[in-house]
Amino acid sequence: MAFTYFIADLHLSADRPDITQCLVKFLVNDAPQADALYVLGDLFEAWIGDDDINPFTTHVADAFKQFSETGKPIYFIHGNRDFLIREAFAKRAGFTLLPERTVIDLYGTPTLIMHGDELCTRDVEYQKFRKKARGWWWPRLMLLFPLWKRREIAQKGREKSQSNTSNLQQAIMDVTPEEVVKAMQEANVTRLIHGHTHRPAIHDISVHLAGKSEKAQRIVLGDWYTQGSVLKVSASHIELESRQFQHLE
Incomplete structure (x- = not known):
């Protein structure tokens, strides 16, 4: 049976080798059975630039590259933690970079895929940051700083994000329903796949397309x-699966 895998929000970091190990095992044992693999953002806990080449980032890139050499494509959409990934890392990892909103033909069903952070419009402060971070000048400015400075900025950003998250209501951090409908209508689709909110689920909703409710x-x-959260989609079946971590001493 032909199927495709989708993953997001791995938040890989050098201090969580259990997550990296789970990913590598998935790439070796499971992913080669699929037609393609889509990574919908936040692959890393933080990405400060493609020039941050170290044993950890090299290990991750090599794992993806090895999978890509099986002939199966890997598609990547930026998240809010790794929007500085550029063509250099994509080439090392065997990725194809996609626009932040992309419509794919998923076994006959047009499907909108995205990271999902832009749908959380009730988080006003984050949306202000997102507009700046996805603009033309801010990423260029950040990449002008030396690596040590970018690490410092990233660490402060994570600390601020954790503090803000603890003070926000759950509803604010979730998607805005009206934004979901708007995005799907603009894309003219009846299926949306996204990450970001860390709330795995399959929601049945309705949208108005061509003047009628669908x-x-x-x-x-x-x-x-x-755990490793994986979405498996075929022409007739959709399933959210999980991969368990191995305990590391």
Whole structure:
């Protein structure tokens, strides 16, 4: 049976080797059975530039590259933690970079895929940052700083994000329903797949297309903080799966 895998929100970092190990095992044992693999953002906990070449980033790039050499494509959409990934790392890892909103033909069903952070419009402060971070000048400015300075900025950014998250209501950090419908209508699709919110689920909703109400689905990918969350989609079946971490001493 032909199928495609989707993953997001792995938040890989050197201090969580259990997550990296789970990913590598998935890439070696499971992913080669699929037609393609889509990574919908936040692959890394933080990405400070393609010039940050170290044993950890090299290990991750090599794992993806080895999988890509099986002939199966890997597609990547930026998240809010790794929007500085550029063509250099994509080439090392065997990725094809996609626009932040992309419509794919998924076994006959046009499907909108994205990271999902832009749908959380009730988080006003984050949306202000997102507009700046995805602009033309801010990323260029950040990449002008030396690596040590970018690491410092990234660490402060994570600390601020954790503090803000603890003070926000859950509803604010989730998607805005009206934004979901708007995005799907603009893309003219009845299926949306995204990550970011860390709330894996398959939601049945409705959207108005061509003047009439249509049944639709919003599929949310899970994060990898406690298990490997994977979405498997075929022409007839959609399933959210999990991969368990191995205990590392």
